[in-house]
Amino acid sequence: MDSLVTAAIASKEHKLAFLHVNYGQRTEKRELKAFNDIAVDFGVTQKLVVDITYLSQIGGSSLTDKSIEVDNADLNFEGIPASYVPFRNANMLSIAVSWAEIIGAEKIYIGAVEEDSSGYPDCRKVFYDAFNKTIELGTKPNTNIRIETPIIDMKKHEIIKLGAELNVPFELSWSCYKNEDIACGECDSCALRLRGFQLAGIDDPIVYTKRPIF
């Protein structure tokens, strides 16, 4: 959902190319379907789908390692949850930069959210500032590629309100960490999403097994 709203923001100023990364996460197939559905909706044909299943080889996260359970949400939890995939965003952004350098893209949009996120270190603005410096120094001098994080300071319900204003197809997006058919309503990602829709006073169009009230 965050990626979807970010794509809608980017589309106001840029021609888009879409990158999808399979990293061996539990809901890999469902996320890929969302990616393709959203690409059709946006009329984006320049797409790259990349497999980095080495992240599940490496393991250590409940998202990629089936021996670690996906926790039910605790929105007051402080710290780094078991769903944290080590350095995942750096892996994904490095791919994006390599692709950007070849296709001549100058902006890489990512739907990272700092404040209202799950406490992942690689969702913080300081991380993206450092990564931008790394890009500047690690790519050809005639390139000018930057990561853009337009929703990083927003709360979930603000992202949803903005998405609604931009008429994004929320029904095509997928957030659940556990299931691929009907969203569980219980994991961190479902809880953050549902609470956001409730605070925004907007109905979430996807189907849930249960819809806790926050």
Added chain:
Amino acid sequence: MDSLVTAAIASKEHKLAFLHVNYGQRTEKRELKAFNDIAVDFGVTQKLVVDITYLSQIGGSSLTDKSIEVDNADLNFEGIPASYVPFRNANMLSIAVSWAEIIGAEKIYIGAVEEDSSGYPDCRKVFYDAFNKTIELGTKPNTNIRIETPIIDMKKHEIIKLGAELNVPFELSWSCYKNEDIACGECDSCALRLRGFQLAGIDDPIVYTKRPIF
């Protein structure tokens, strides 16, 4: 060869784990053989072999795109050669950091060489400084992972002399960009290696199709 000497340096202070990355380069199989042979020589059993063939999907480099020819060496060439794989080292290091975070490694050694290298932007010290900052901010706060580049300021012949002092098995290493059986002696990588051995006054134990004198 640079990785081999770097591994020998690291082994003086640390227990080693070896990471190999296939990125769809022409000499992928030969490099993997070198990796495994060197692991046996060092007695390293903790190994990770990762495929990121998306780099050849993305293309744009003579190393991964067979429609672009591998240039013969021009050691006076200034600029970035056709063999440059966009942002390759960031992709490889991100994998290394993800793995390090899981296995509890605190140092990531890479055999990057700045001065006497081929002009790749992601072989410069400033790039690694920026990457270290990115690691610090993008990993769990209780981790302390750093990239180490012990040979970055050395000339090729100095690296070879040091390797010889450390008794590294040069015969197990592979540098050629073009061939997997007998090294071509003509590409940038062969030329830099051969010139280095000549300057060091040491005989390169691997077999070449031709051995130009520099």
